[in-house]
Amino acid sequence: MAPYSLLVTRLQVKASPPQSALTAQTPLDGKRGSEQRRPGEEWRQLFLLFEDRTLLSRRVPFCSSRLNRPLTLSEKIVYGHLDDPTNQEIERGKTYLRLRPDRVAMQDATAQMAMLQFISSGLPKVAVPSTIHCDHLIEAQLGGEKDLRRAKDINQEVYNFLATAGAKYGVGFWRPGSGIIHQIILENYAYPGVLLIGTDSHTPNGGGLGGICIGVGGADAVDVMAGIPWELKCPKVIGVKLTGSLSGWTSPKDVILKVAGILTVKGGTGAIVEYHGPGVDSISCTGMATICNMGAEIGATTSVFPYNHRMKKYLDKTGRADIAHLADEFKDHLVPDPGCHYDQLIEINLSELKPHINGPFTPDLAHPVAEVGTVAEKEGWPLDIRVGLIGSCTNSSYEDMGRSAAVAKQALAHGLKCKSQFTITPGSEQIRATIERDGYAQILRDVGGIVLANACGPCIGQWDRKDIKKGEKNTIVTSYNRNFTGRNDANPETHAFVTSPEIVTALAIAGTLKFNPETDFLTGKDGKKFKLEAPDADELPRAEFDPGQDTYQHPPKDSSGQRVDVSPTSQRLQLLEPFDKWDGKDLEDLQILIKVKGKCTTDHISAAGPWLKFRGHLDNISNNLLIGAINIENGKANSVRNAVTQEFGPVPDTARYYKKHGIRWVVVGDENYGEGSSREHAALEPRHLGGRAIITKSFARIHETNLKKQGLLPLTFADPADYNKIHPVDKLTIQGLKDFAPGKPLKCVIKHPNGTQETILLNHTFNETQIEWFRAGSALNRMKELQHQ
Numbered sequence: 001m002a003p004y005s006l007l008v009t010r011l012q013v014k015a016s017p018p019q020s021a022l023t024a025q026t027p028l029d030g031k032r033g034s035e036q037r038r039p040g041e042e043w044r045q046l047f048l049l050f051e052d053r054t055l056l057s058r059r060v061p062f063c064s065s066r067l068n069r070p071l072t073l074s075e076k077i078v079y080g081h082l083d084d085p086t087n088q089e090i091e092r093g094k095t096y097l098r099l100r101p102d103r104v105a106m107q108d109a110t111a112q113m114a115m116l117q118f119i120s121s122g123l124p125k126v127a128v129p130s131t132i133h134c135d136h137l138i139e140a141q142l143g144g145e146k147d148l149r150r151a152k153d154i155n156q157e158v159y160n161f162l163a164t165a166g167a168k169y170g171v172g173f174w175r176p177g178s179g180i181i182h183q184i185i186l187e188n189y190a191y192p193g194v195l196l197i198g199t200d201s202h203t204p205n206g207g208g209l210g211g212i213c214i215g216v217g218g219a220d221a222v223d224v225m226a227g228i229p230w231e232l233k234c235p236k237v238i239g240v241k242l243t244g245s246l247s248g249w250t251s252p253k254d255v256i257l258k259v260a261g262i263l264t265v266k267g268g269t270g271a272i273v274e275y276h277g278p279g280v281d282s283i284s285c286t287g288m289a290t291i292c293n294m295g296a297e298i299g300a301t302t303s304v305f306p307y308n309h310r311m312k313k314y315l316d317k318t319g320r321a322d323i324a325h326l327a328d329e330f331k332d333h334l335v336p337d338p339g340c341h342y343d344q345l346i347e348i349n350l351s352e353l354k355p356h357i358n359g360p361f362t363p364d365l366a367h368p369v370a371e372v373g374t375v376a377e378k379e380g381w382p383l384d385i386r387v388g389l390i391g392s393c394t395n396s397s398y399e400d401m402g403r404s405a406a407v408a409k410q411a412l413a414h415g416l417k418c419k420s421q422f423t424i425t426p427g428s429e430q431i432r433a434t435i436e437r438d439g440y441a442q443i444l445r446d447v448g449g450i451v452l453a454n455a456c457g458p459c460i461g462q463w464d465r466k467d468i469k470k471g472e473k474n475t476i477v478t479s480y481n482r483n484f485t486g487r488n489d490a491n492p493e494t495h496a497f498v499t500s501p502e503i504v505t506a507l508a509i510a511g512t513l514k515f516n517p518e519t520d521f522l523t524g525k526d527g528k529k530f531k532l533e534a535p536d537a538d539e540l541p542r543a544e545f546d547p548g549q550d551t552y553q554h555p556p557k558d559s560s561g562q563r564v565d566v567s568p569t570s571q572r573l574q575l576l577e578p579f580d581k582w583d584g585k586d587l588e589d590l591q592i593l594i595k596v597k598g599k600c601t602t603d604h605i606s607a608a609g610p611w612l613k614f615r616g617h618l619d620n621i622s623n624n625l626l627i628g629a630i631n632i633e634n635g636k637a638n639s640v641r642n643a644v645t646q647e648f649g650p651v652p653d654t655a656r657y658y659k660k661h662g663i664r665w666v667v668v669g670d671e672n673y674g675e676g677s678s679r680e681h682a683a684l685e686p687r688h689l690g691g692r693a694i695i696t697k698s699f700a701r702i703h704e705t706n707l708k709k710q711g712l713l714p715l716t717f718a719d720p721a722d723y724n725k726i727h728p729v730d731k732l733t734i735q736g737l738k739d740f741a742p743g744k745p746l747k748c749v750i751k752h753p754n755g756t757q758e759t760i761l762l763n764h765t766f767n768e769t770q771i772e773w774f775r776a777g778s779a780l781n782r783m784k785e786l787q788h789q
Contacts, residue, residue, distance in 0.1 A: 070337030098229035109136035110199035112616030114218030127227030133181035138455035179428025208289025217680035219709035239342030242279030244351030252287030253500035257356035261366025268300030284539035285314035286397035307334035359497035373514035388508025391425025395479035402537025408447035415525025418448035419511025433548030461609030601676035604628035659690035669696035674703025718761035
C-alpha cells in the first residue's frame, strides 16, 4: 500500500514547475509583476497536475485498518508520512517514528548554522523543497524603512551567505523585508495535510491551515534536506473540544492563553494538541494559526485544527483555490474520525471565555483582563504601561490589524491617542502593503503608533529600547507569544504581559493595567466619558491582497558556478569542524559547570537580541553560554565558581578554562530545561566548549533532541529528588556507556569533596539511531560515516 510520502514524491516528480516559468533573480525592491510566479505556485501545480488521486484516499484507511481503531487528525497526517507504514511500530508516547516531511523552512538566525552543517555534509542539493526567511536580524529602532536599510547594511555578509548558499544548494530565499517566516509559510506553503518542519519553535503556526508543522533544530532540518528519514517520538494527542462561539472582546488569542493556564509550560510536552468541536467554525483561519503558534509555550510538539470552510476561504484569498478544491474532495481525511481517542481531553466553551492576559515572566500565568489590575497591585507589579506592542508571528494577520485599528479609530473619534508608546509589526510584506492600502496602518499611526519592519523585532529581543534604563522596573503589554525575563529588551525588570492585539491597543490607549475595556470608561478630549465598543473587522480583505514588493529569490536551475564564500577572518560566520567521537569509556570526574536553579529556557542558555549577529559563528556566540541561568550556589546569573582557581567568573569564561585544561564538564538543571525557542545553539555551545552531559529533572522536547544531535547526553534523574543530592563542588562519573542501550538507565556516581560517594540512576530517551549519534560524536558525523560505508 502506498504511503502518503509517496503521494508527495509523485507530486514533486510529476509537477515540478519548469524553471523557465520561475524568476531566478528578482530586484530587491521590484514590484511582483504579472509575469512572475508566486513562490508557492509549485504547490498549486502539484495538486492541479496530480492524476492518481486514489493514493490520497487510500493512505488514511490503511493506517486505520492497521491500528484497528479510529484515528485523530494528527495521527492521519503523521502516520501518513511514515517512511515504512507497513512495518513501523506505532505506540503513542513510546516508539520513534521515521517520517518523510514534505518541506523544510528556516529563519535566518537558525538557517546560518543549518546551512553550515548542510555544507559540511558534502551533499550537492537539498532533497525536499526548502526555504530561508530573513526575519530575525532586523532590529527595531526608528521605524520600518530605516530599520530595514540599517539591517541590510549591518548584516550584508550574512544575507549574502544565505542567498548564495540557497542558490547553490537549491533553497528558496526570502530577502529581508519579506516578513516573518510563519506568516510567509501560511500565505504560500502550508496546506491541509502537509508535514512541514521548521527551524523555529513557532512553526506550529501552520496548524491553522490544517497541517502538521513542527519546530526543530537545524540538525533535524539537515537530515530532512539530506533525504534521511526524520525521527520523532510518536506523539500523544491532547484533544481540546471547543463549543460555543467567540464574540465581543474575546479573541482566538484568549483560547491559547486559557489553554496555557490549564496545561502550563510543560503540559503539552510530547503531545500534539488537536482542536475540534463546533466552536472551531467561529474562528478564522489566521485565528487558528494564532492558537497553534502559541502552542509552543505549553511544550506541545505541535497543534492542529481540522479542515473547514474558514481554511477554504483563506486558501481562496491567497491564490490557492485549487488546493481548497482538492481538500474539499478529501475532507473526510482532513478531520478526526468519530470516536477517536485522545490521551487527555480539555473542553472550553468559547461563549463563556473572557479576554485573558498572561504574565509576567512566564506565558502560562493566566489572568482574566478584568482581574489583572487587582493582581498587579497585590503583587507589586507596575500598573503604568510604558509600551504596547502588537504584531509578531503570533498576531500580525489582516484581521489582527483590523481589530486593533477598530479600537484605535474609536479613541481617535474622541480626540484620544495612546498614553503608552505603541508599535506595530506587520507579519509580512503582503500584510504591510494591504493594511497600508486599506487605511489600517494610518489609523494606527494616528493613534500614536510606529509601524516597524516586517520582521520579528522586539518579540525576540531585537529592540533598541531607549525609554528606560536597564534595571528599571516597568510594564509592557504585547501580542507576542513569550515573556520570559529579559526576552524583549534584555531588562530583567521589565514585566511583560501577553494578550490579544485589540486588548494591547485598548490598554495602550488607557495606559494602565487597571483598565478593563469591557466595563471601564475613558474620558474623551471634550471631557465626556465613553466606553470602547468591542472591535469588529474583516478576517480577510474585501479586495485581493496587495502582494507589495517582490522579495523572493528562487534558486537557479544551474548552480554549478555558484560560490559560497566564508572568510576565515569573519566575525559573523565560521565553517564547522567535526566534534570529537566518544572514546569508548565512561565519563569520569565530570566537573559541574553550573547547577541551575529554577527556569532555564533557551534564552537563558543562548541569549538572543544582540547575540543574534553571531548565530553563524559558533565560537563567538559561545560567549553567551548560560549567561542568563541562575547559579544555585550564589543566586546570581553568569557567576560560577572555577573549581581549579576557586574564583567566581562568567560561565563562558569558566567553560573555556576547563576546555583549555582538558576538564570535561556537566550542567545540572531543573524542570523543563531548554523550554522556549528551538535554537540549537543552546546545544552546540556546550558541546563546543567541552560539555559532555546535561542532567535535569526534565527536558523540553526540541532541546533534548538538539542535545542528542550534537553528541551530548541529555539525562534525567530517575528520582527527581536526587537533584538535591548534587552540589556545585561535586564531581560526577557517568557509568554504563559501554552497554548504552534504549531504555537502560545509566549510573551516576556523585563524588563529594569530603571523599564520600553516592550513586543515583539517570534515565534517558535514546533509541538505537541516537546512540549511534553519540558514539560518532554528532548526528552529522554519523551521516558522514554512512556516506562512506
